[in-house]
Amino acid sequence: MTRNHQKNASYTKKLVFLLTCAGLLGSALIADILWTSSSSSSSAYLSIASNWALERTKFPVVPDESTDNAGKEVSTLEEKRIDSRKFLPGTYFDLPAPDLEWEEMPSAPVPRLDGAAIQIKNIFYVFAGYGTIEYVHSHVDMFNFTDNTWVGKFDMPKEMAHSHLGVASDGRYIYVVSGQYGPQCRGPTARTFVLDTETKKWNSMPPLPAPRYAPATQLWRGRLHVMGGSKENRHTPGLEHWSIAVKDGKALEKKWRDEVPIPRGGPHRACVVANDRLFVIGGQEGDFMAKPGSPIFKCSRRHEVVYGDVYMLDDEMKWKTLTPMPKPDSHIECAWVIVNNSLIVSGGTTEKHPITKRMILVGEVFRFDFDSLAWSVIGKLPYRIKTTLTGFWDGYLYFTSGQRDRGPDNPQPRQVVGDMWRTKLRI
Numbered sequence: 001m002t003r004n005h006q007k008n009a010s011y012t013k014k015l016v017f018l019l020t021c022a023g024l025l026g027s028a029l030i031a032d033i034l035w036t037s038s039s040s041s042s043s044a045y046l047s048i049a050s051n052w053a054l055e056r057t058k059f060p061v062v063p064d065e066s067t068d069n070a071g072k073e074v075s076t077l078e079e080k081r082i083d084s085r086k087f088l089p090g091t092y093f094d095l096p097a098p099d100l101e102w103e104e105m106p107s108a109p110v111p112r113l114d115g116a117a118i119q120i121k122n123i124f125y126v127f128a129g130y131g132t133i134e135y136v137h138s139h140v141d142m143f144n145f146t147d148n149t150w151v152g153k154f155d156m157p158k159e160m161a162h163s164h165l166g167v168a169s170d171g172r173y174i175y176v177v178s179g180q181y182g183p184q185c186r187g188p189t190a191r192t193f194v195l196d197t198e199t200k201k202w203n204s205m206p207p208l209p210a211p212r213y214a215p216a217t218q219l220w221r222g223r224l225h226v227m228g229g230s231k232e233n234r235h236t237p238g239l240e241h242w243s244i245a246v247k248d249g250k251a252l253e254k255k256w257r258d259e260v261p262i263p264r265g266g267p268h269r270a271c272v273v274a275n276d277r278l279f280v281i282g283g284q285e286g287d288f289m290a291k292p293g294s295p296i297f298k299c300s301r302r303h304e305v306v307y308g309d310v311y312m313l314d315d316e317m318k319w320k321t322l323t324p325m326p327k328p329d330s331h332i333e334c335a336w337v338i339v340n341n342s343l344i345v346s347g348g349t350t351e352k353h354p355i356t357k358r359m360i361l362v363g364e365v366f367r368f369d370f371d372s373l374a375w376s377v378i379g380k381l382p383y384r385i386k387t388t389l390t391g392f393w394d395g396y397l398y399f400t401s402g403q404r405d406r407g408p409d410n411p412q413p414r415q416v417v418g419d420m421w422r423t424k425l426r427i
């Protein structure tokens with residue numbers, strides 16, 4: 001009896017031991033599954049949140065393609081955790097380029113994004129633009145390259161657009177075409193104006209046949225040409241090409257004339273004339289649109305395609321496709337100068353990061369030789385930046401304003417600036 005009791009007790013202890021071990025193993029397995037699930041969910045949440053949030057900052061910020069809601073924020077710790085999980089480095093799209101020696105100059109009176117600029121001799125005229133997504137400028141600032149000082153400002157007409165302008169000049173008169181009227185993603189205007197830079201007087205001209213955002217604009221062979229841009233919904237690329245005869249700040253015709261449509265439409269591209277040929281360079285298809293039903297026309301993210309296409313018109317009046325830019329580049333409508341029969345383009349935006357799908361800013365300086373029609377990379381900017389306003393004087397390349405990156409290892413847009421820099425350019 002006693003022996004049987006001892007056997008039963010021993011068996012019970014073994015059973016309890018085995019059940020305890022099985023329980024511990026099961027608990028460990030369940031904990032591992034829960035931890036993996038929690039880690040995956042946290043990673044997914046942070047990845048999604050990072051696509052829509054802006055860092056805390058005291059500087060004015062305008063949303064980019066990766067930030068549809070400027071009210072959402074993430075902490076510095078979360079940003080670090082997000083950056084540590086990137087599949088590709090943030091500088092994925094940077095191209096090898098020599099360093100340039102940059103000197104910081106007096107900043108513009110206000111920060112601006114999507115503004116415009118024209119240089120006439122030693123005076124740099126800087127127009128309009130966003131101060132923040134909620135505020136747009138309605139004046140012109142002037143910079144004197146001779147003594148490197150900002151020398152004054154004057155107002156624009158109340159009916160003139162505030163961003164996404166088309167601009168061109170004949171050396172005295174500045175033509176300002178179409179653009180967006182108001183902050184956020186408000187509608188475009190077809191209104192066209194001309195400024196006499198000697199008297200600071202404005203006059204109106206016949207409006208465009210239809211409003212456009214950021215159309216390619218240039219004077220060529222006595223006519224003001226306007227091409228592409230985005231249509232009235234701010235997203236659909238326009239292919240139309242119009243021109244009107246102008247002289248001494250006046251339109252010689254009452255209506256715009258239809259010209260050969262551009263092969264590829266869209267806004268934010270450079271448009272230049274050299275050696276009696278018209279060039280249209282870079283740009284994008286698509287842009288932010290106003291959120292349906294929003295009383296303030298709040299910007300809403302849409303799909304975009306950035307490209308580096310280069311097109312040319314000459315005596316045949318047929319578009320010819322040339323060698324594309326070293327990489328796709330947009331937001332360069334006033335980011336160029338012509339130096340020694342070469343086009344110099346500074347900054348911009350390129351294709352989105354292939355994994356995160358976030359906007360990538362450009363930090364290179366490109367050169368296009370009008371003789372060989374070939375591109376090269378000639379230097380780096382102090383940081384990556386889009387919608388630079390660029391000038392050239394006494395051997396120096398200048399740029400001011402735009403939206404810069406978040407740092408050397410993060411090419412996403414962040415701070416809207418009014419900084420001005422220059423570097424000695426040797427071509």
